[in-house]
Amino acid sequence: MVALSPSRRLRRTPFSEGVEAAGVKAYTVYNHMLLPTVFRSVEEDYRHLKSAVQVWDVACERQVELRGPDAGRLMQMLTPRDLRGVNPGRCLYVPIVDETGGMLNDPVAIKLAEDRWWISIADSDLLYWVKGIVHGWRLDVLVDEPDVSPLAVQGPLADDLMARVFGDSVRDVRFFRYSIFDFEGYPLVIARSGYSKQGGFEIYVSPGSIGMALWNALMAEGRDLDVRAGCPNLIERIEGGLLSYGNDMTRENTPHECGLGKFCDTHSAIGCVGRDALLRVAIEGPVRQIRPLEIEGEAVPACDRLWPVVDGDRRVGHVSSAAWSPDFGTNVAIGMVRMTHWDPGTRLEVETPAGRRPVLVRDTFWI
Amino acid sequence: MVALSPSRRLRRTPFSEGVEAAGVKAYTVYNHMLLPTVFRSVEEDYRHLKSAVQVWDVACERQVELRGPDAGRLMQMLTPRDLRGVNPGRCLYVPIVDETGGMLNDPVAIKLAEDRWWISIADSDLLYWVKGIVHGWRLDVLVDEPDVSPLAVQGPLADDLMARVFGDSVRDVRFFRYSIFDFEGYPLVIARSGYSKQGGFEIYVSPGSIGMALWNALMAEGRDLDVRAGCPNLIERIEGGLLSYGNDMTRENTPHECGLGKFCDTHSAIGCVGRDALLRVAIEGPVRQIRPLEIEGEAVPACDRLWPVVDGDRRVGHVSSAAWSPDFGTNVAIGMVRMTHWDPGTRLEVETPAGRRPVLVRDTFWI
DSSP states (O other), X not given: OXXXXXXXXXXXXXXXXXXXXXXXXXXXXXXXXXXXXXSSOHHHHHHHHHHSXXXXXXXXXXXXXXXXXXXXXXXXXXXXXXXXXXXTTBEEEOOEEOTTSOEEEOOEEEEEETTEEEEEOOSSOHHHHHHHHHHHHTOSOEEEOOSOEEEEEESTTHHHHXXXXXXXXXXXXXXXXXXXXXXXXXXXXXXXXXXXXXXXXEEEEOSGGGHHHHHXXXXXXXXXXXOEEEOOOHHHHHHTTOOOBTTTBOTTOOTTTTTOGGGOOTTTOTTOTTHHHHHHHHHHOOSEEEEEEEEOSXXXXXXXXXXXXXXXXXXXXXXXXXXXXXXXXXXXXXXEEEGGGOSTTOEEEEEEXXXXXXXXXXXXXXX | OOEEOOOTTSBOOTTHHHHHHTTOOEEEEETTEEEEEESSOHHHHHHHHHHSOEEEEOTTSOEEEEESXXXXXXXXXXXXXXXXXXXXXXXXXXXXXXXXXXXXXXXXXXXXXXXXEEEEOOSSXXXXXXXXXXXXXXXXXXXXXXXXXXXXXXXXXXHXXXXXXXXXXXXXXXXXXXXXXXXXXXXXXXXXXXXXSSOEEEEEEOSGGGHHXXXXXXXXXXXXXXXXXXXXXXXXXXXXXXXXXXXXXOTTOOTTTTTOGXXXXXXXXXXXXXXXXXXXXXXXXXXXXXXXXXXXXXXXXXXXXOEEEEETTXXXXXXXXXXXXXXXXXXXXXXXXXXXXXXXXXXXXXXXTTEEEEEEEOSSOOO
């Protein structure tokens, strides 16, 4: 791997000091911010994530805050998911689409109050789209990036570690709900959520100045749980079918192509700017869709570009993410396949840098 | 330096193959795309840039294309620079501001026709802001990211190399103008511009499929000119006072704070969404502004966060970019300083990771 040149433009986080002390080996850049990708090795981090507990610097999940009388209306303009009846205390995975139904981001939205939302974004400057919409539609809402930096605690022992720092009541937080917990006098939003299938929490740390105190408290309290600094793990997220904006989907794709049709209430999400376009898609259905794909043979190299999926000479899709899974003894992958070839059990081929490989369309992800 | 993890989300370019063959040592990420930062060493690349000619993969300068009857009106909504009287054939450096006058990007806009512009963007998803404005204001204009990837040819021998590939008439292209030149049957926009002070061109390569053919032609024709793969050079760009969005300015700053007041015609740029806010700034003037700063002592480490500039105990500014300049035998830096301390000749101190250092406010950049 080549090196990453440091600059202010690739923003550090409130937890960077802890990440560096833990010996981070590689980063990616996400929302103009450093996101760790490897500590010991991707495989060793994976084993540990599945057996213990990790603290993740995911400050790069920046928040877009909507505040004001039109916040609710604006939030519904952004997504085809029907938000009526959603109460404060909930987190929702919401596809965000443009007027053509193209995916702009796939964040988790947090309803803080009737007139206040946080959108915890994937890797695109959603703030710019939202600000443009607000200006053009003259909405009464303030839009900004607040000083909020998520810190995730993930793994089977996450509840135990969190209970030590925030008290036993943190165990009662249900999936995709949040409650407010105190840390050093600051009220923090803590949700049961996170970018793994191993369970855990996301702490919306604010202000950033308490970041290292919280990091250190988690590390100190979790010593006997073998707590470690970790990060979203490529292998585990593919096994679990967790999509990555920019990798597995872009502005070219509709939510339906991404398998996110269940989050699109195109009949009732009145006001969503992409509603008309998506109503059409909902009626006809997508002609290609994301699928779990199993690539046979030895471990594939890093997937840094689309790998064509072919049926003989005919291109019928692509792979966008892939990794060797030690637990499943195969290459797990995420890709998009045309309708004509997307049935589970279909055998195709994929052109990897290591040559053409047999690939199997699966019914479900691995975990 | 730590490693950069490859993924599709960090997009490759039409020239990546050439960049890799040339032995790129480090990247940054810019508009979700790979931007090389080092080939031999930053200092060796710097020497070579100042004495020969380099070919730069700056495909990460993505284009936002405006096309349609409202393209001109939209372009003026985006910037406080007065665009009346601008004819096709021109390139313009245009601050782009939001409704509060905060900088969203500092691109070069290229007027292709009365109803067609390209905006060659710095590192933020300007497309999202523009699409939001277009939707909210119901403008008759198509906005997209076309298949256009800039390739820069920079250095004192740039004219000689370009003439060999595109003919002698390329020498007649004036600064910040463009003409159309043929390559393998494709008409390419070629402008005399680029992110260095050494002179040269930017070729707007389209389609990307001819990228490597052009790269190889430039390398083959320039062998006796010692042409090399290069990239924007940290030292040279600071010496020349070339600002970097995300490093030296952010959404927090007005153009006036960035020394870009000369590109703000707040009295005549009717329609610019940030005009009212900037009119206020233009009347009162900014209270802090970008300045060339000379940091005394040995070479400073990489500037990966703001370094406070202080007068005793009082914070009066910050450094945002810094590097050791072999040619000037000092650390050259870009920073922002408060009005009370911004006069040339003012002596202050800066808190670097290598300790507190004397710093001098200069009148002008170095080249």
